[in-house]
Amino acid sequence: xxxxxxxxxxxxxxVGTTAAGRSYLWIYAFTIPALLGYxxxxxxxxxxxxxxxxxxxxxFTFPWFARLHILVGATVxxxxxxxxxxxxxxxxxxxxxxxxxxxxxxxxGYGVPFGGYGxxxxxxxxxxxxxxxxxxVSWFLMALPAWILAxxxxxxxxxGRMVLGASWLVAWDLALDPAMSFLTTYWRWSxxxxxxxxxxxxxxxxxxxxxxxMAALEAAASRIPLRRVDPRWAAGYxxxxxxxxxxxxxxxxxxxxxxxxxxxxxxxxxxxxxEAVLALLPSRAPVAPEAVEA
Numbered sequence: 001x002x003x004x005x006x007x008x009x010x011x012x013x014x015v016g017t018t019a020a021g022r023s024y025l026w027i028y029a030f031t032i033p034a035l036l037g038y039x040x041x042x043x044x045x046x047x048x049x050x051x052x053x054x055x056x057x058x059x060f061t062f063p064w065f066a067r068l069h070i071l072v073g074a075t076v077x078x079x080x081x082x083x084x085x086x087x088x089x090x091x092x093x094x095x096x097x098x099x100x101x102x103x104x105x106x107x108x109g110y111g112v113p114f115g116g117y118g119x120x121x122x123x124x125x126x127x128x129x130x131x132x133x134x135x136x137v138s139w140f141l142m143a144l145p146a147w148i149l150a151x152x153x154x155x156x157x158x159x160g161r162m163v164l165g166a167s168w169l170v171a172w173d174l175a176l177d178p179a180m181s182f183l184t185t186y187w188r189w190s191x192x193x194x195x196x197x198x199x200x201x202x203x204x205x206x207x208x209x210x211x212x213x214m215a216a217l218e219a220a221a222s223r224i225p226l227r228r229v230d231p232r233w234a235a236g237y238x239x240x241x242x243x244x245x246x247x248x249x250x251x252x253x254x255x256x257x258x259x260x261x262x263x264x265x266x267x268x269x270x271x272x273x274x275e276a277v278l279a280l281l282p283s284r285a286p287v288a289p290e291a292v293e294a
Contacts, residue, residue, distance in 0.1 A: 023076055024233070027240040030072045031247065034065060039251040042184075063122050066186055066244075070134045073141045073241050080237075084228045092220035093140050096213050100139035103209045104131040113205035115198075116190030123186055139213065141241055142172055144226075145234035146210075147217040152231040153272045158218055164271055165217070166210025171264030172242060173206045178257040179245035196257055 041048055041058045048055045081089045107114040108130040123132035146168035147161065154160030180186040182196040193199030220226070242265075249258045270277050 022236075023080055024237040024240040026076050027069075027073055027237075028243065030068060031240070031244050034069065034244070035247040035251060037061070038065065038248060043252055063124075066122065066180065066184075067124055067134060069241075069244050070138050070141065073237075074137050077141055077144070077237065080233070081229075085224065085226075088224045089220075089226070092144070092217060092224055092226070095216040095220060096140040096143050097136035099212055099216055100143075100209065101127065101131055101136040103205075103212070104135055107205065111190065113201075113208050115193070115201045115205065117181075117187050117202075118190070119187045120185050122184070142169060142238065143210070143213045143217065144229075145238040146172075147214055147221075148226065148229050148231055148234040149238070149268075149272050150214070151221075151227070153274070162211050162214040162218065164268065165214040166207050167264075167271075168238070168268050169210040169213075170203055170206045171261060171268050172238075172245075173203065174264050175242060175245040175249060175257060175261035177202065178254055179248040182257075183248055183252050183254065195260075196254070 037058065041054055042062065048058060103113065105128050106112055108118055111117075119126065119130065119132055119135075123134055125133045127133050143165070146165040149168060150161040150163075150165035153164055177198045178196040181189060181198065189197055189199065191199065193202070217226070246258065246261060249255075249261070
């Protein structure tokens, strides 16, 4: 009887069971109004002149546009992880934050591995004078669900999990970068690249950094029961966070970036849920032995 009680308690703590499986919907509660404001005034600043209230509020709220998106996403994820894992996930967060900060600090200073770029002041306080404090948090918000989705697809292959997890991050950046450096100016590239101002080498940098972060999560998973996070919840959370840059691209009609990100996400999704995809394909009818002999 005590064993059954323990099992029930664990099930209630798992991220993805009961109400926790819908907690990522709070991200949409922030994202949808934010995207409406961006569509109405960010893309059409001339409309500000027609509203005294908007003229006073929007210039103040815009710098918090991306900051609050990260903070809301972090709040949802951290609460869910605390419910499932207590504080045991914090070393994983620390490792991802330190590694991603190192990549960003080297990148903003020396142009490796992402290419030359620099952050503006729109993301707030910078650590080391170059990297906004929220950036390492943002990396963790997507690295963890990416790894969980990859683990679902490759439970027995560490290399497979690392490559697929890093690929999910690259697919995210196909939407993130055009939204945050082409449509807005949260960071600027030293030299304009072919993909909406982004150099192609940035994708290589994301893949390499993603592999490093996946390796860190692999190491953490040997000590932390990250398997308690339901892949369905991780998928819902990943796409909830993704809805901000994708929504900005759709609002602005940047269809090339929308298509590129959609293709990248589709490819990752097909690999992650390949069993379901294969089940949708028509199966070959077995060939009768008589037909083979004939």
